[in-house]
Amino acid sequence: MGTTTSKAVPFKFLELPPEIRCMIYEELVVVGKVYFKGTDQEHENSVRYYDKAYFRKPSLAILRVCSLVHQEAEPIYLSKNLFVLPLGWQTMEPFYSTTCVLAPGPHSPSSLHLFSTNAMHHLKNLSIAFDKEEHANMIFDRKRWASMPDIAAATRTLTHSQRLLYIHDETLDKIAHGVTGSSRSWFSISNTLIYTPGGTGCSRLRYVEVDYTNAYCPLGCCRPVESIDHDWVHITGTEKLVFLGTKQQEIDVILNSLDELCTCDWERPFCIKFKREPKLGYVDHWSKWRCDKPQRENGDDIQGGISRLASGCSTPLLHWSKT
Numbered sequence: 486m487g488t489t490t491s492k493a494v495p496f497k498f499l500e501l502p503p504e505i506r507c508m509i510y511e512e513l514v515v516v517g518k519v520y521f522k523g524t525d526q527e528h529e530n531s532v533r534y535y536d537k538a539y540f541r542k543p544s545l546a547i548l549r550v551c552s553l554v555h556q557e558a559e560p561i562y563l564s565k566n567l568f569v570l571p572l573g574w575q576t577m578e579p580f581y582s583t584t585c586v587l588a589p590g591p592h593s594p595s596s597l598h599l600f601s602t603n604a605m606h607h608l609k610n611l612s613i614a615f616d617k618e619e620h621a622n623m624i625f626d627r628k629r630w631a632s633m634p635d636i637a638a639a640t641r642t643l644t645h646s647q648r649l650l651y652i653h654d655e656t657l658d659k660i661a662h663g664v665t666g667s668s669r670s671w672f673s674i675s676n677t678l679i680y681t682p683g684g685t686g687c688s689r690l691r692y693v694e695v696d697y698t699n700a701y702c703p704l705g706c707c708r709p710v711e712s713i714d715h716d717w718v719h720i721t722g723t724e725k726l727v728f729l730g731t732k733q734q735e736i737d738v739i740l741n742s743l744d745e746l747c748t749c750d751w752e753r754p755f756c757i758k759f760k761r762e763p764k765l766g767y768v769d770h771w772s773k774w775r776c777d778k779p780q781r782e783n784g785d786d787i788q789g790g791i792s793r794l795a796s797g798c799s800t801p802l803l804h805w806s807k808t
Contacts, residue, residue, distance in 0.1 A: 499553065499554075506557060507557065510547065510554075510557060510558040510561050510562075511565065513543065513544040513547050513558075514545065514558060514566075515565045515774070516540055516541050516543045516566060516774055517567065517771040517774025518537070518540045518567045518612075518774070519542075519567070520534070520569050521569070523571060524569075524572075527571065527572060527614070527616075530616065530698060531696050531698050531699060532698050532730050533569050533729065534569070535763060536767075536775060538779040538780065538781055538782075539777075539778075539780060540775060540780060541776060541780040541781070542780070543562060545562070548562070559601070559603055560606075563604050563607035563608050563609075564607045564608070564609045565609070566610065567611070567612055567692065567771055568599075568600075568608070569612040570611060570612060572618050572619060573619070573669055574599060574613070575676075576669060577598065578598040578599065578602075579599070579600055579601070579602045579604055579605055580680075605681070608681065608690070609690060611681070611692075611694070612693075612694035612696070613674065613678075613694070613695055613696070614695070614697075614698070614699070615695065615697055615713055616699045616700065617700070617702070618699070619669050619670055619673075619674065620656070620703040652704075653702065653704055656702060656704070657702065657709050657712060660672070660702070660709055660712045661709075661712040671712065671713055672714065675713065675715070675716065676714075681721060689721065690723045690724070691723075691725065692725045693718075693721075693725070693726055693727070694727045695726065695727070695729065696730055697731050698729060698730030699730075700713075708732065708735065710731075710735045710738055711738050713742075715739070715743055718746060718755070719746040724755050725755060725756045725757075726743075727757075727769075728759045728760070729760050729762075730760075731761065
């Protein structure tokens with residue numbers, strides 16, 4: 486007498502109530518802080534990475550299941566995590582395209598894509614840095630001097646100290662107002678933030694972490710924090726600001742800058758916090774996702790990839806590769 490084998494009945498995930506599906510998505514894609522590949526060189530100069538190893542990576546394979554699941558899960562992923570953006574993020578997609586359309590001018594695109602275009606509608610929490618490395622295009626090298634023959638001729642009669650002071654003052658002016666033909670500067674960061682969610686009228690930013698740990702001038706002799714434009718705070722409707730790596734004397738400079746914004750027609754109040762150097766174990770909103778043991782090795786991060794169409798899906802799905 487033959488034995489009867491029962492066929493496995495597939496689990497019909499999409500027949501679950503949407504509320505239950507969203508709870509499952511949250512377990513998979515909400516991890517607290519999301520880090521991007523290629524940022525290892527930033528670790529030494531930024532306190533944003535002090536507890537990176539203790540946050541697990543999101544399980545983004547769920548976004549490739551079908552267009553309906555992608556449509557339901559992606560907004561949860563984008564709105565409930567804190568995205569620790571790498572240096573130069575303003576030259577990457579989707580920020581680069583948005584800034585080009587809304588703020589025409591010279592831009593230098595990067596080939597990297599951090600999110601799909603849906604991010605501009607759903608992003609709520611960002612971590613950014615005003616870092617010395619963003620001044621790479623402001624260095625006075627041979628090419629720079631050759632492009633300014635009149636200034637070069639005028640400075641030949643100066644002493645070494647006078648010449649150094651001239652270069653320093655010229656550079657501080659560029660920090661405040663940007664460099665023609667370059668999208669890597671502190672000015673471009675502030676400008677791009679204006680066109681992020683909130684600035685474009687899509688959604689307001691809930692939480693922005695701003696790292697000033699390595700906010701030095703290109704010569705490394707001073708910290709020109711007063712040159713940073715904070716207008717984006719008002720325009721994006723940011724609800725909570727957390728400043729990292731600030732010096733005591735810089736706090737008043739930042740607060741005065743923000744006080745000036747409060748004289749505008751600003752409907753939404755916001756909370757401001759300053760953390761000099763947060764240590765492991767520091768408790769904040771993201772602590773509940775922090776694991777007791779390290780979850781990753783150095784370099785084991787999310788790599789943003791170009792959006793593509795998955796087989797049988799009519800909407801772009803995120804493609805992510807891992808190291």
